[in-house]
Structure formats: C-alpha cells, structure tokens
Amino acid sequence: MHDERGEMVAAPPGASTGRDTPLPPAATAKVPGEAALRFIEDTALLYERAGHPRMAGRIIAWLMICDPPYQTAGQIATALSASKASVSTNIRMFVDFGIVERFAMPAERRDYYRLLPTMWPRVLERSLPLVAAFRDVADRGLKLVEEHPEACRLRVREMRDFYEFFEQGLRELVARWNARDTGEGL
Secondary structure (H helix, E strand, C coil), X not given: CECXXXXXXXXXXXXXXXXXXXXXXHHHXXXXXXXXXXXXXXXXXXXXXXXXXXXXXXXXXXXXXXXXXXECHHHHHHHHCCCHHHHHXXXXXXXXXXXXXXXXXXXXXXXXXXXCCCHHHHHHHHXXXXXXXXXXXXXXXXXXXXXXXXXXXXXXHHHHHHHHHHHHHXXXXXXXXXXXXXXXXX
16 A cells, blocks of 8 residues: 555555454554665664664664654554564663653653654764773773883874874764754854
C-alpha cells in the first residue's frame, strides 16, 4: 500500500495481509520507501564501521527522517523491521547518552522518542573523556621512560602531544559549534 507521496505504508489494523491473522495495531507505523531504506542502511553501515551496532545507526537514521519526528519504540521497530528488544536496548543507550529524548504525550500511555537538537556536539563531547584518558596514560608513560633512550621518549611524547592536541581541538570545535548556534564568535 502506498501513500500520496509514493511511500509505502503498512496496512491499517485488522486489514488482511495475505496471512490468516490481521496485523497488530503496532504494524500501522509508516514503512520507509526505497530511498529512505538506502539512507538508513548506509548510515547503519557507517555506524558499524565506527564500532557501534548496526541497529544503532538504523535508529538514528530513522529518527532523522521520520515524520512525525517522534516515534514510539513499536513504530521504530516496525519501520526498521526490527525486534522491539533490539530497538529498546539501543534507544535506552541513546537516552543515557543524552542524544535521544524520551517523553510522553498528554493523555497517552506510550513513550515517544526523538533526537535532541544538540545531539551532534554531544557525540563529540562523549569522546572527550576517552581522549583525555589516552593523554593521561601517555603522561604516565613519559615518567616511566625518563631514563630511556631519546627515541623511546619521543614515541611516548608524540602520543601525549597528539592526544593533548586532539582533546584541545575537540573542545574548541564543540565550543565553535555552540557559538555558531548563538551567533557568537562567527
């Protein structure tokens, strides 16, 4: 079944699907069209290359392009042909990371999820403690190799200097991005 834009939509509740039983109400969520599915899978593959679960990338991609911009876990699962358990696990992680917001609509019992507008700088900010930890380890390494040959000290110093530079650069990028939103520092 297609809507007026040519996008596929699931059959309404109770409609026949060619099976013996009607679809449950959760299956009424919009099903992404071919171009949307390609975008979702391309995003998922990039997330996977970055070391994250592919499903995490699918969820982020869907929440970027879905209409309305908020969805229940069931709607997300239906749109992505995924299990509710997989969606729930990844959504919980995103809520904990502060990049997805969970909220309720008045007079409804379901939770809805949407991307927070500040999610992209938060993704970078989340990497700052790890970058700082690499710098701290390198600082300890420098103390360890104080009496070693210069070539050894240079290798450790380069690690420390790189992570110090990287940490400072990330902080500056996030600050510049945030200033862009407020019109400061352009």
